[in-house]
Amino acid sequence: MTDESVDCFNCGSSNPEWAQVCRSCGVVLRHGEARVTPAGRVPTDRDSLVSIGAVIGTIVLALLVGLFVSSLNPTDPSVAEATPSPSPSPTPEPTLEISAAPIPTDTPAPTPIPTPALPGTLTFGTTLDANRAVTDPTDAFTPGMAFAYSISMPGTFGAPQIQNEIVRIQDDGTEQVVLERQKVTVDPTATVFGYDLGTADAFIGDLGGPGSYVWRAYVHDQLVAQGPFTYVEG
Numbered sequence: 461m462t463d464e465s466v467d468c469f470n471c472g473s474s475n476p477e478w479a480q481v482c483r484s485c486g487v488v489l490r491h492g493e494a495r496v497t498p499a500g501r502v503p504t505d506r507d508s509l510v511s512i513g514a515v516i517g518t519i520v521l522a523l524l525v526g527l528f529v530s531s532l533n534p535t536d537p538s539v540a541e542a543t544p545s546p547s548p549s550p551t552p553e554p555t556l557e558i559s560a561a562p563i564p565t566d567t568p569a570p571t572p573i574p575t576p577a578l579p580g581t582l583t584f585g586t587t588l589d590a591n592r593a594v595t596d597p598t599d600a601f602t603p604g605m606a607f608a609y610s611i612s613m614p615g616t617f618g619a620p621q622i623q624n625e626i627v628r629i630q631d632d633g634t635e636q637v638v639l640e641r642q643k644v645t646v647d648p649t650a651t652v653f654g655y656d657l658g659t660a661d662a663f664i665g666d667l668g669g670p671g672s673y674v675w676r677a678y679v680h681d682q683l684v685a686q687g688p689f690t691y692v693e694g
Contacts, residue, residue: 580613580685592654599689601660610654623678628668638667664691
């Protein structure tokens with residue numbers, strides 16, 4: 461500052477002594493006071509503050525531009541670093557196994573064991589011949605009919621006695637003994653023996669009446685002949 465000019469304490473511009481305000485910055489001039497230059501580390505003058513503000517503004521603007529650009533192409537770190545989770549394995553559906561049912565086979569009926577052939581023959585009828593053999597065989601009798609039987613052997617009887625037994629066949633197939641074994645005298649050397657028992661109703665009526673019967677003949681307690689007969693009334 462000279463005697464003819466005044467320096468602005470704010471911007472340092474030279475102004476006429478008579479100037480009331482600085483022609484450069486418009487600050488009111490204080491006549492008679494020298495411009496104070498800040499002695500601190502942080503500048504406080506206008507030019508320094510403007511420069512500092514410009515730098516700070518530039519930095520802030522750069523940060524804003526960077527944020528804007530990054531927002532245009534965001535990268536989700538969780539996508540890049542995500543570990544793929546295992547997908548559940550499909551549960552196998554149970555399969556229906558169709559097994560062929562075994563075809564039933566017919567079980568053959570057991571073959572009945574044949575009854576051993578008996579050596580003798582038992583015959584029923586109404587009359588006997590001279591050899592005491594039945595001449596008119598029949599196995600069905602009614603009241604009033606004569607009842608006779610004869611036993612013939614392939615050889616001799618070989619015993620002085622035979623045993624006669626009669627059983628009645630029940631409705632359920634079981635047997636009921638109606639004549640216990642009864643001894644009859646025979647010629648041991650004979651091959652035929654016969655006997656006339658009278659009328660069927662008199663003989664069979666005492667055994668149990670109408671029904672089915674089986675006559676069995678034994679020699680030495682061994683079955684040698686048997687035969688069935690029936691009796692009906694009327």
